[in-house]
Amino acid sequence: MKVVLANPPAYYDDHHRHFIQAGSRWSFSMFVSPGMKEHYLPYPFLEGYGLSILKQNGIESVGIDACAFDMDKKEFVSKIVSSKPDLLVVDIPTISFPLTIPLLGEIRRQVDCKIAVAGGHITSLASETLKQHGVIDYALLGEYEFSLLALAKELEKGSSTSIDDLAGVAFRKGDEILVKRPSVQKFNLDEMPYPDRKDYPIELYHDFEIAGRPCVQMLTSLGCPYKCSFCMPIRVMNQDSPLYRRRDPQKIVDEMSYAKDELGAKQVYFDDDTFSVDKSRLREMSRVIRESQLDLPWTAMGDITIDEETIRLMSNSGCAGIKFGVETASTATLDGIHKTFMKIEKVKQFVKWLRKYGIWSHSTFIIGLPGDKREDILKTIEFSKKLDTDSVQFSIATPFPGTPFYEQAKQNGWLATDDWTQYDGANYAVLNYPDLSKGDIEDLHRLALKEWYRNALFKEIKHPRRIGRIIKAGSVRYSIRKTLSHLRGTL
DSSP: OEEEEEEOOSBSSOTTEEEEOTTOSSOEEEEOOTTOOOSOBOOOHHHHHHHHHHHHTTOEEEEEETTTTTOBHHHHHHHHHHHOOSEEEEEOOGGGHHHHHHHHHHHHHHOOOEEEEESHHHHHSHHHHHHHOTTOOEEEOSSOHHHHHHHHHHHHHTOSSGGGGOTTEEEEETTEEEEEOOOOOOOOGGGSOOOOOSSSOGGGOBSSOSSOSSEEEEOSEEOOSOOOTTOHIIIIITTTOOOOEEOOHHHHHHHHHHHHHHHOOSEEEEOOSOTTSOHHHHHHHHHHHHHHTOOOOEEEEOOTTOOHHHHHHHHHTTEEEEEEEEEOSOHHHHHHTTOTTOOHHHHHHHHHHHHHTTOEEEEEEEESOTTOOHHHHHHHHHHHHHHTOSEEEEEEOOOOTTSHHHHHHHHHTOBOOOOGGGOOTTTOOOBOBTTBOHHHHHHHHHHHHHHHHHHHHHHHHHSOOSHHHHHHHTOHHHHHHHHHHHHTTOO
């Protein structure tokens, strides 16, 4: 039994549109020059942990990240075929789903293997997807590391009847589609092997690199108590679970030490769902990191609930940057998406604390959320400029299947298209509100990027504070290209 885990290719027919595949919280693509590899690319943790667990259990397995290796669709098919899998597992996001399914058909015609598809899209639409696409034998639902292991073991034994009892798997049985929803994952993160870094080498992945390269992406926890209506990882993959799974601080430091000594990491990025839930754990983790004397800077995906004293301790332990979501400056819109803990005055104070302790601030905003009017979005753009974080992300509100946002859009008739390749939160809007059209949202998204980068460039020329870190991190070329593209009003 040989299992191949695969991330879909970066390119399909257009070699300028680079798709960001499994690993990203939201589907999108980037328009890049051919051969440009210095751009955002998240580590696919479900694949990485899944592969390590298979190897740990003695199952022959290989990981192929066709996205990270910049493969196009022909190279992807050729690579999979030459690997000769018995079970092929592909984690396919919404944006590339209709583009990747035909490739699975090409693979099936050349290799006699079972094909399983994972990810948020098929988790939400398992029954209809299996009915529509006969090339898919199995759907792996939600967090699939252990359901994949169970499926591989049963297939290795040649058992078909016992597959009926597997949780977290959907499949055909005669004319019937059986969907076995997964139970809530209660595994201990400290007992998990490290995610695979051999088939998924750290040099290929780039996210929040502000203190050194290569930067290794790691997890310190899983889960989030907040229930934002647009959040696919929590609302779909995590099944709205109330569990917040934490790693022991010493185990985190052990992995950091491994990443530095064995992988050559110059920075760590903790890409948790939210790093900030348990403040006592953050303080303890900061203490353990500092006492380890690792001298390895780290950044994290957090939120504005971190208090000043915890921020001070984080800074003392090497914290170089924090990402956090603001989404919008409209209180009514924040309430509507269930992000009620977000208060504008708290955001301002949080950014001041980060600056006080020398921590890079990266804020994220979403353009076109339910309830937003044009004037609300213009207000959000102005707020983002005054907030003056060190970097920023503006995405387009995109309702992914399985989220409350998607159901709300569907019920209200807001969906402008059912072409999944347009569900691209960096480039295209798919919503038409009564007071805000698809075109309006796209125009305002471009305006937000152009206004923020113009404002940031002017301030940087007058009072430089970002350029030193960018040079140190080795991200100058990418930062220049990104800034110029946004100033031109293009992506």
